[in-house]
Amino acid sequence: MQDTRIRCGWGCTQGGLPVSGRLCATSDWYHSDVTAESQPEAGLPNLPPTSWAVLGMLAFGEEVSGYDLKKWADWSIGHFYWSPSFSQVYSELKRLEQHGYATSRIQNEDGVRGRRMYKITDAGMDAVSKWSAEAPIDPPILKHGVLLRIWMGHLNDPERLKEILREHIAYVDKMERRVSVDVGGAEAEPAWAYPRITMLWAKRYYAAERELALQLIKDIDDADAMLAKAELHDEAGHPKAVPGRWREVEKRVQSEE
Structure with missing residues (x-):
């Protein structure tokens, strides 16, 4: 069934609230990697909004794996912003590490193959706090x-x-x-x-x-x-608009704005 969630600035839709630009690995979530939310006006690096979303999840202070973040996103921000694929989560975590906003370690438990655990750094906490308070906010995009x-x-x-x-x-x-x-x-x-x-x-x-x-x-x-x-129809019987009618309406609307 069509996903109608409210999208991020990219319009991503992969399991988010609702409606897909790309809130991406979802539906037809559409995009460029840089939106108003990721511009450097606030003194922050040019990160895509999804990087900030992942960093925001890390900002709750728990050391978590990429798998944990994916599952957490599905039942939290996935309802209104972005429900990422596993590959997207790991791509964002790698990006955050490159910027010094997250750090990771391998956790080994009783002979089981270790898993990589991530946590936010002080620089990451400062950056996401600044982004949350000061970065420009893109209006929601609805793709229904x-x-x-x-x-x-x-x-x-x-x-x-x-x-x-x-x-x-x-x-x-x-x-x-x-x-x-x-x-x-x-x-x-x-x-x-x-x-x-x-x-x-x-x-x-x-x-x-x-x-x-x-x-x-x-x-x-x-x-x-x-x-x-309707006055006009095509050969299959479908109604047709009067040619040029949309231009008349456009001019009228513009004159009333």
Whole structure:
């Protein structure tokens, strides 16, 4: 089902809240590695937003493996920003080590092959604190695959569009149940107070997505009635806009801005 999470400045979508630029290894999360959030105006290095996200996770002070970070991201920032692949996590950790923002060691346990553990450095804590407080913030980008299908509704059957929306509702209901569990898990640690309220936001977001989809199902009937008034059609019977109409609308909108 289409991922509709709010995206990072890249528009990444790999399991994030919702909708994919590349919040990446996700859906069609799209991008350049440098956005407004990673510019040096704040006196910080040119790191992509995902580097700061990983560094922010390390800023909770625990020494963790890349695997730990991936799983943690899935049930925390993955609900609203970025759900990375394992390869992305390790790439970002390597980048952070190169900048002196993280350090690592091999942890050996009872003959088991050691795993690499990472922790933030003092320089990393200073940098991520500065980034969080001072770096420019990119506005959220919404890439909604379901809405794109509705936007092209003149090419589809109204009942099929309603079916797509019902499938979307089932998806967001599942995600709301999942984030509700994650909110409960975050209550176990006082240091996760702010991560917890971001997950509460995600829970409300999914609930709102449900209501918007239900309303859109009702709106389809009105749209279909309006579409029946279209003056032009192609050879397959699909309604066509009057040539140049979009330019007229664009000029009118610009004059009203």
